[in-house]
Amino acid sequence: VQLQESGPGLVKPSQTLSLTCAVSGGSIRSGGYYWSWIRQHPGKGLEWVGYCDYSGSTYNPALKSRVTMSVDTSKNQFSLKLTSVTAADTAVYYCAAYNFGSGSSPDWFDPWGQGTLVTVSS
């Protein structure tokens, strides 16, 4: 499985950030993954944003009121929407597969997309 993010690199304050992650090399419906977004503020660490599959989604409580994720099985991709953005949402956004491995719950993030920088500025 390979992942590739796409979307605008510049978003105005108060608007909605929208990103898509295309999944190749496998079906998004195949199971064994939760489809995830992780962001990294410039020069900072990794922050999990949320994950989804075709049955639902789970979000970081700190972002929950502004985040929506969804899976589009027809296009083999998943998406992130973050509303009411501010400069604090400027970050590199990674999509990643939260991998179940051989267990019954998700465990590690692999693979990752290359990341896309989203800047919030007027």
Next chain:
Amino acid sequence: DIQMTQSPSSLSASIGDRVTITCRASQSISTFLNWYQQKPGKAPRFLIYEASILQSGVPSRFSGSGSGTDFALTISSLHPEDFATYYCQQSYSTPTFGPGTKVDIK
């Protein structure tokens, strides 16, 4: 949320040095602990899962240990390509990452 801490936040080391990075969870997470390596401008690379199991393709100089709340990543002999930032991540509950440890050249 389970909080993750790492120490040190950065370290300087030489080629061939043995390096150990520690990661601590705010509550017991059994062995639900993973490690990643990140180089500037790149996505993180998955190294170790369930505290001590090397992902396929990861050199054997990397090892992980620990359980409960205290964990460690050890590089037995630093290679030039190992200079990077390392993150731990718990998967016991909704995932959280440690703040990272930057390993740079002395």
